[in-house]
Amino acid sequence: MFESIIAEGCLYGIMALGVFITFRVLDFPDLTVDGSFPLGAAIMAAFLVKGYSLWLALVLAFVGGTMAGMLTAVLHNELKIPNLLAGILTMILLYSVNLRILGTSNVSLLNVDTILSRVFGFLKPIGFSREMSYMLFFILAIFIIKFIMDVFFRTDLGLTLGALGNNQQMIISQGVNPKLLKVIGVGFSNGLVAISGALTAQYQNFADVGLGQGIIIAGLASVMIGEFLFRSNRIGWLTLNVILGSIIFHGVMYGARLAIFEIPFLESSDLKAVQVLLVIICLAGVLAREHQRKKGKEKPR
Amino acid sequence: MISLKNIAIVFNKGTPDENLALNNINLSIKEGDFITIIGSNGAGKSTLFNIISGSYFPTSGTVSINNIDVTRHAEYKRAKYIGRIFQNPLMGTAGNMSLEDNMMISYKKGFKWPILSLNQKMRQFFQDELKQLDMGLENRLRDNVGLFSGGQRQALTLLMMVLSQPALILLDEHTAALDPKNAALVLELTSHFVKKYNLTTMMITHNMNHAIEYGNRLFMMDKGEVIFDVQGEEKKALTQARLIEKFHEIRHSEFDNDKVLLSQD
Ligand SMILES: Nc1ncnc2c1ncn2[C@@H]1O[C@H](COP(=O)(O)OP(=O)(O)OP(=O)(O)O)[C@@H](O)[C@H]1O
Ligand SMILES: [Mg+2]
Numbered sequence: 001m002f003e004s005i006i007a008e009g010c011l012y013g014i015m016a017l018g019v020f021i022t023f024r025v026l027d028f029p030d031l032t033v034d035g036s037f038p039l040g041a042a043i044m045a046a047f048l049v050k051g052y053s054l055w056l057a058l059v060l061a062f063v064g065g066t067m068a069g070m071l072t073a074v075l076h077n078e079l080k081i082p083n084l085l086a087g088i089l090t091m092i093l094l095y096s097v098n099l100r101i102l103g104t105s106n107v108s109l110l111n112v113d114t115i116l117s118r119v120f121g122f123l124k125p126i127g128f129s130r131e132m133s134y135m136l137f138f139i140l141a142i143f144i145i146k147f148i149m150d151v152f153f154r155t156d157l158g159l160t161l162g163a164l165g166n167n168q169q170m171i172i173s174q175g176v177n178p179k180l181l182k183v184i185g186v187g188f189s190n191g192l193v194a195i196s197g198a199l200t201a202q203y204q205n206f207a208d209v210g211l212g213q214g215i216i217i218a219g220l221a222s223v224m225i226g227e228f229l230f231r232s233n234r235i236g237w238l239t240l241n242v243i244l245g246s247i248i249f250h251g252v253m254y255g256a257r258l259a260i261f262e263i264p265f266l267e268s269s270d271l272k273a274v275q276v277l278l279v280i281i282c283l284a285g286v287l288a289r290e291h292q293r294k295k296g297k298e299k300p301r
Numbered sequence: 302m303i304s305l306k307n308i309a310i311v312f313n314k315g316t317p318d319e320n321l322a323l324n325n326i327n328l329s330i331k332e333g334d335f336i337t338i339i340g341s342n343g344a345g346k347s348t349l350f351n352i353i354s355g356s357y358f359p360t361s362g363t364v365s366i367n368n369i370d371v372t373r374h375a376e377y378k379r380a381k382y383i384g385r386i387f388q389n390p391l392m393g394t395a396g397n398m399s400l401e402d403n404m405m406i407s408y409k410k411g412f413k414w415p416i417l418s419l420n421q422k423m424r425q426f427f428q429d430e431l432k433q434l435d436m437g438l439e440n441r442l443r444d445n446v447g448l449f450s451g452g453q454r455q456a457l458t459l460l461m462m463v464l465s466q467p468a469l470i471l472l473d474e475h476t477a478a479l480d481p482k483n484a485a486l487v488l489e490l491t492s493h494f495v496k497k498y499n500l501t502t503m504m505i506t507h508n509m510n511h512a513i514e515y516g517n518r519l520f521m522m523d524k525g526e527v528i529f530d531v532q533g534e535e536k537k538a539l540t541q542a543r544l545i546e547k548f549h550e551i552r553h554s555e556f557d558n559d560k561v562l563l564s565q566d
Contacts (some may be wrong), residue, residue, distance in 0.1 A: 156413035159402050173393070174465075175381040175410035233354035233399055233445050 003131035005254050009247030010138035011203055012218055014145055015196035016226075016246045017239060021189040023236075025153070030186055032072045032194050033219060035094030036065040037212035040194025042101040045207030048112050058115070058198055065194020068094055070187040083261035098209050107207045113227040114202040118269030134203065141199065143222030145192065146239045153235040161185050162235075193219075217275045218253075222246035224282035252278060302502065303330040303469060308362035322348045326362070326526040330469075334532075335495055335502045337512040339544075340522030343531075346505045349522070350471045353503075355379040366468075381410045384467035386458055386475040393458030396447030400438060400457070403446050404457040434460060434490065452483025456490055463494045463535060469494075472504040503564060513539045523552065 015037060022030035023298025040061040045058035068090055075086040099105065116134060123133040152158045164171050164181050171178050201207040230237045256274045260266040308326035313319050323345045330336065340346050351357040353364060355376035363372045371379055386393055394403050404427045405419045426441060433437040434456050438449070446454060455475060462470060472491065476484035492515060495502050506512050512519055519536055521529035521544070528551050531539065 049517040110515070151417070152415060154419065155415040155417050156405065156409075157415040159406050159419075162398055163395040163400070163406050166397055167392070169387075169392055170395055170406075172377045173380050174379055174386055174407055176412060177375070177377045180412075233397065 001254065003129075003135040005251045006247060007131065007135040007138045007203075009250040010135075010142040010243065011199055012196060012215075012250065013142050013222065013243045013246035015193045015215060016219045016242050017142075017145060017149060017244070018189040018192035018196070019216065020223045020226075020242045021149075021192070023220065023223060025162055025165050026182065026185045026189075028073075028083050028182060028186055029087070030069070030072060030189065031084060031216055032069055032090045032094075032186070032190050033087075033216045034070045034212045034214065035091035035098070035196035036193045037192040037200070037215045038098050038207070038209055039068055039094050039101075040197030041201035041211050042097060042098040042107075042197075042209070043194070044101070044201050045107045045109055046101050046200035048109060048114060048202075049107060051172075054113070054115050054118070058184070058195065059195045061198035065197070066187040066191035068194070069190030073179075073183040073186040082281055090164075095209060102207060102209060105209050109202060109205045109207065111172050114205075114281040115199070116202045128189070129273045138199070142243055145195075146243060149239055150236045157184070158235075174243035187276040191266050214272055216244075217272070217279055218249060221275060221279045221282060224279065224286060225249055227286065228282075250277070302332045302367055303329065303353065304365050305352070306363045306365075307361045308364070310348060310352060311360045314360070322525050323352065323359070325526060326352075328527065328530075330501065330503070332468075332501050333499055334518055335500075335516035336504070336518045336520060337505060337516040338342060338505045338520045338522060339507070339509060339512045340520075344522040345361070346522050347473055347524040348525075350385070350473055350505070353469075354383050354385055354471060382468040384465065384470040386455070386462060386470070386472050388457065388474040388477050388479055390451040390455040391524075393461070394446045394454055397445055398448055399443050400431075400449075401442040403457070404461055404464075407465055409512075410465050430460060430464060431457075450483070452479050452487060455479060455487050457484070459490055459494065460489065463498060463500070466498070467500070469501045469503070472502065474505050474507060478506065509544060513541070513544070519542050521548065523548070528552070534552035 015033065018222075019030075043061040043064045044057050047060060048054070061137060072083075072086045072090040075081045075089060076083045078085075081089070118135045119137045120128075122131050123136070124130075130135070132217045153162060160171060160174070160176055161181055161184070164178055164185070166179050171181065171182065197212065222245040223242055224245070225248050226238075226243075228242030229241045229244055232238065251277065253271070253275065256271060257268070260268055260270060260274075305326050305328045305398075307533065308323055309321065310323045311319060311321050326349065338346050339347075348357065350361050353523060354373070355374055355378070358373060363370055365484075366382065367381070395406070401419060401424060405423065406413070406566035407421075408418070408432060427442065428439040436453050438453060438457065441449075446457065449457065456480075458473075475491070476487050479487060491502075491504070494500065502516070504516065513536075517536060518530070519539065520527050529547055
């Protein structure tokens with residue numbers, strides 16, 4: 001139980017890091033996620049079934065997700081479609097694309113060589129259980145991604161992306177095209193989401209066009225729970241918050257699943273409602289905290 | 302270096318709100334000019350800046366910088382040689398990023414590559430530059446800019462802009478939102494930097510004394526036109542009374558609306 005909570009927290013945490021980039025860093029609420037997550041899974045599964053190199057498949061999943069995010073940004077930039085709607089358009093478009101890639105609505109990976117089966121094959125001889133191996137791999141994966149993000153957001157380009165979400169006029173005044181930044185940022189975000197989807201397909205041993213439905217809620221909840229943890233303006237702490245937020249979220253969801261099992265009139269299909277409830281509670285918490293802070297501040301001069 | 306030819310801009314064309322905000326603007330700005338601009342609310346001063354910077358495109362006419370026609374060039378492209386400060390001190394910096402991050406972003410204009418430029422040497426450089434402001438900001442490199450006062454933020458915006466070495470700076474009532482002490486400070490700094498780096502400057506102000514005291518050239522704007530353009534000795538000899546007199550002379554107006562026109566604070 002413990003292992004699977006950490007494992008899932010880290011696995012979906014990669015997606016949450018992507019959501020963090022759009023919603024928090026860029027201030028570009030992006031719903032492409034619900035399409036780019038299964039896109040990553042579909043690309044991964046399609047290539048694994050055909051026997052392509054595992055790592056190539058993972059890279060292609062990233063590239064696919066990035067392109068999906070870029071499409072959303074371009075729709076927003078060039079056609080002036082509001083960002084929420086642009087994301088929804090891409091998300092629905094991806095449903096058809098994902099079906100094409102998979103060929104059917106569901107592809108099994110049970111007897112296929114995957115990154116996870118290799119990891120387990122590697123760790124089993126030294127006495128690790130399957131759950132333990134997966135957990136270790138996902139921890140390693142998310143911390144590598146966190147490290148890359150922490151460095152990236154300190155580079156000149158990364159800092160500029162951070163400022164974009166804060167003050168677009170400033171970015172324009174610095175001679176940078178905000179449209180290009182959005183393409184880069186939303187693209188990168190969805191690349192991460194697709195990697196998360198690609199790993200999820202291997203974790204669950206199948207890829208499904210319905211895999212990503214409502215996944216954005218899990219991402220958002222993780223980001224918001226994380227914001228109650230460390231208060232900092234340093235990117236390293238912010239990304240750590242997201243990861244821990246995701247682990248906490250999956251812990252709570254694990255508890256919710258057990259509760260549903262115990263309480264007779266609840267069904268597993270009610271889980272989504274529980275997730276939404278959690279997000280609403282977080283949002284209310286954030287608002288309450290902001291209200292408190294405004295009241296407490298006596299305008300220091 | 303900058304010239305505007307027959308610039309006109311119409312807002313809300315074809316609606317009952319149609320508004321000719323600028324009309325028949327012909328200007329030629331020389332390198333090293335420090336121009337102060339006065340005029341009543343709605344005279345078109347900010348709109349003139351928006352046309353020069355590319356925030357708005359004119360309905361007709363051309364804008365050129367160093368003989369290159371930039372009338373339809375995107376704002377971010379022109380920003381490589383134009384620095385701009387707004388009345389709102391929050392507009393020039395990213396509030397929830399640290400001071401050093403803000404300075405790094407504005408250190409060089411143009412596209413930013415994924416390279417790590419912020420190092421100890423840069424920090425030392427930023428600290429040295431920040432000392433000029435004499436606000437103690439050199440010890441707060443890691444603080445969020447959002448924690449600073451309006452005056453500190455505006456002074457910082459000014460410094461950051463100057464460091465990127467723009468060919469022209471546009472100041473739109475950049476001290477109007479500050480308390481008198483901070484306003485005087487930021488204005489002093491402005492004048493200091495303009496001299497130090499020989500910056501070509503346009504400064505909108507509602508303070509007639511500042512308009513007279515600073516710069517080598519003055520524009521008076523009214524109803525979308527530059528009605529008075531004075532420089533050199535004549536500018537030096539200007540007084541408030543002379544400016545008001547001039548306005549009435551040009552507009553043949555007997556209205557006692559000087560306060561609205563050239564409000565003095
Ligand atoms: N984006 C816009 N859409 C419609 N009308 C506009 C727009 N921007 C400016 N105007 C109009 O153009 C006219 C000139 O406005 P502008 O902001 O340039 O005045 P100003 O001289 O800067 O005045 P102030 O001293 O109040 O800042 C005003 O009538 C204003 O309502
Ligand atoms: Mg104005």
